[in-house]
Amino acid sequence: xxxxxxxxxxxxxxxxxxxxxxxxxxxxxxxxxxxxxxxxxxxxxxxxxxxxxxxxxxxxxxxxxxxxxxxxxxxxxxxxxxxxxxxxxxxxxxxxxxxxxxxxxxxxxxxxxxxxxxxxxxxx
Amino acid sequence: xxxxxxxxxxxxxxxxxxxxxxxxxxxxxxxxxxxxxxxxxxxxxxxxxxxxxxxxxxxxxxxxxxxxxxxxxxxxxxxxxxxxxxxxxxxxxxxxxxxxxxxxxxxxxxxxxxxxxxxxxxxxxxxxxxxxxxxxxxxxxxxxxxxxxxxxxxxxxxxxxxxxxxxxxxxxxxxxxxxxxxxxxxxxxxxxxxxxxxxxxxxxxxxxxxxxxxxxxxxxxxxxxxxxxxxxxxxxxxxxxxxxxxxxxxxxxxxxxxxxxxxxxxxxxxxxxxxxxxxxxxxxxxxxxxxxxxxxxxxxxxxxxxxxxxxxxxxxxxxxxxxxxxxxxxxxxxxxxxxxxxxxx
Numbered sequence: 313x314x315x316x317x318x319x320x321x322x323x324x325x326x327x328x329x330x331x332x333x334x335x336x337x338x339x340x341x342x343x344x345x346x347x348x349x350x351x352x353x354x355x356x357x358x359x360x361x362x363x364x365x366x367x368x369x370x371x372x373x374x375x376x377x378x379x380x381x382x383x384x385x386x387x388x389x390x391x392x393x394x395x396x397x398x399x400x401x402x403x404x405x406x407x408x409x410x411x412x413x414x415x416x417x418x419x420x421x422x423x424x425x426x427x428x429x430x431x432x433x434x435x436x
Numbered sequence: 437x438x439x440x441x442x443x444x445x446x447x448x449x450x451x452x453x454x455x456x457x458x459x460x461x462x463x464x465x466x467x468x469x470x471x472x473x474x475x476x477x478x479x480x481x482x483x484x485x486x487x488x489x490x491x492x493x494x495x496x497x498x499x500x501x502x503x504x505x506x507x508x509x510x511x512x513x514x515x516x517x518x519x520x521x522x523x524x525x526x527x528x529x530x531x532x533x534x535x536x537x538x539x540x541x542x543x544x545x546x547x548x549x550x551x552x553x554x555x556x557x558x559x560x561x562x563x564x565x566x567x568x569x570x571x572x573x574x575x576x577x578x579x580x581x582x583x584x585x586x587x588x589x590x591x592x593x594x595x596x597x598x599x600x601x602x603x604x605x606x607x608x609x610x611x612x613x614x615x616x617x618x619x620x621x622x623x624x625x626x627x628x629x630x631x632x633x634x635x636x637x638x639x640x641x642x643x644x645x646x647x648x649x650x651x652x653x654x655x656x657x658x659x660x661x662x663x664x665x666x667x668x669x670x671x672x673x674x675x676x677x678x679x680x681x682x683x684x685x686x687x688x689x690x691x692x693x694x695x696x697x698x699x700x701x702x703x704x705x706x707x708x709x710x711x712x713x714x715x716x717x718x719x720x721x722x723x724x725x726x727x728x729x730x731x732x733x734x735x736x737x738x739x740x741x742x743x744x745x746x747x748x749x750x751x752x753x754x755x756x757x758x759x760x761x762x763x764x765x766x767x768x769x770x771x772x773x774x775x776x777x778x779x780x781x
């Protein structure tokens with residue numbers, strides 16, 4: 313719990329540091345607010361986006377990205393993208409390799425075939 | 437990879453596993469080709485296997501050339517699992533960014549997943565100063581972008597539901613008469629393949645396809661609202677200079693777009709060009725007289741340029757329009773009043 317709290321505070325401060333340069337100057341209304349479908353810029357939403365960002369950054373670090381790289385990567389995501397990824401980093405698509413792809417597809421089909429061969433007669 | 441597979445099979449049947457391993461090792465590529473060739477006529481007969489290709493074959497849109505191939509899209513061979521960085525490097529270099537595939541590994545590759553996430557492909561394009569745009573999930577949209585000279589990064593899934601195999605590649609051409617799509621993919625430079633098969637593997641991942649646009653150009657199939665969102669994302673990624681060019685390009689296609697006017701103003705302001713910002717906001721307020729953000733930002737820039745009376749009148753108009761941004765416009769008006777009061781003293 314203590315570790316979690318410490319981690320959280322660190323991330324919070326780190327995100328404050330990255331977040332600050334992107335806030336529009338006082339008095340100006342940002343372009344993102346112009347295109348927002350709803351003018352829902354409530355504090356609750358801001359906190360939600362902020363927490364999701366911290367979560368995604370932590371998840372990137374857990375998957376082998378350094379703190380510095382994770383910060384830079386998260387800050388290039390939009391709020392919507394952050395919400396799409398938060399908590400789902402293990403299940404969403406991650407494009408990888410093809411070298412073994414077709415062979416693997418074949419292997420899977422053959423596996424099903426073998427399974428059927430072995431278990432189907434027994435089930436009779 | 438094959439070793440792991442053999443272990444998997446051993447649980448079911450030792451003999452089968454040995455047979456299978458031997459089979460896979462010896463048959464190799466020949467087998468793959470045979471498999472695809474034998475499966476094709478079978479799959480061709482299935483309705484719904486590649487519905488968009490069928491529709492395209494039934495009637496080709498008049499504006500779509502029958503054959504296109506880009507010869508100037510550089511090819512980067514991928515290392516193991518690095519199809520994300522490699523595909524992105526090809527698209528970015530084609531758009532004029534000199535970046536190597538290795539340099540992009542740090543921006544998109546996720547070691548824990550041995551792959552690259554879709555959103556990070558978009559984000560990394562932005563970090564390199566390009567507008568990352570998710571095109572419509574239509575085969576015709578991909579082909580139209582290619583016909584317009586933009587390579588398209590696509591995500592396919594070669595696996596089955598319980599064993600997905602995701603892969604990025606770059607579409608560089610097509611030939612509708614031959615039913616072919618041409619891609620740079622994996623270890624293959626310029627690999628033509630059947631369009632139907634491509635659609636089959638592509639539609640499993642909801643037909644995900646993106647372009648990385650140089651800010652001077654707008655994608656052929658872009659829609660106004662969604663492209664504005666894509667440019668705003670570029671602006672928010674700290675790329676004010678490129679975003680400003682992209683907003684100006686947007687205005688050439690959609691001259692009345694409010695977000696583009698506002699974005700051009702906001703990025704000019706962020707770059708310290710207050711004079712240009714004033715001019716953009718003035719245009720925004722002229723084309724959209726009821727836009728609170730346009731009036732508010734115009735008032736703010738007028739204030740900073742010392743045109744206090746005009747700033748005050750503009751801010752009052754913004755406040756008069758009310759709406760959810762009222763607290764912000766009031767703040768702007770208060771600031772102007774304060775300035776005016778301090779000048780009188």
